[in-house]
Amino acid sequence: MTSYFGIDWLAMCLTFTAIYLLGNKSRKGFVVMMLGNLCWTAIGIWAHSYAMIIANLGFFSMNVRAFVRWAPPPSSAA
Template identity: 50%
Template sequence: MELMLSEYYGIDWLAMILTFSAIYFIGNRNRIGLILMMVGNICWATVGFQAESTAMILANAAFLMMNIRAVYKWSSPDTEGA
């Protein structure tokens, strides 16, 4: 079976690998997962531009913002207990 690169130049495959890897690391409470997820979000948004999918672009921009927030929250001490 031959692995075919699509019209997205393999960015879709890279995004998928990054997303699954990120979920694995986040599940292990490893912050690198957040970074991998952010790179994956950028890749998915790039695929969205190539596919001319406004929904994919906006969704991944929102996911990217949420991941940036998560990095900030994971980096600051828990002062409120919640």
Template identity: 45%
Template sequence: MDMRFYGVDWIAMLLTFVAVWQIGNKNKTGFWLMMLANVGWMMVGIMGQSTAIFLANAVFLSMNWRAASKWAKQETTAHADTA
């Protein structure tokens, strides 16, 4: 096992898999796990001196933040409609 990135890449990979699984199960927790994974991948990008990995995951992080926010608004609207 290559520990060049101190295991951050392995943790980010596992978080990504679990996050995708959670989102596939329509669980909002997946977005928060994916954001943690994005931060991990950004760290890997810094350690590996890869601007592309860093920037891509910064964009993914903002997209996941937006999706989680929109999901929360939809839940609030749905609860208000049924009340």
């Protein structure tokens, strides 16, 4: 059995926390999810799983895009 020194547990907790935050319409969920994606990517590197690496880097980039696009609208000073 391979040990990932708790990174797998951290990634799982970050992913669930991010889903909870996004369900509550909190933009912070994207940041938490990006941290989870980086943890999953590290595990993919460790496990030599190119699919896991590519998928999580793709998810990471989608979360960056969502974080930027979900910015609060600019306030219009009248």
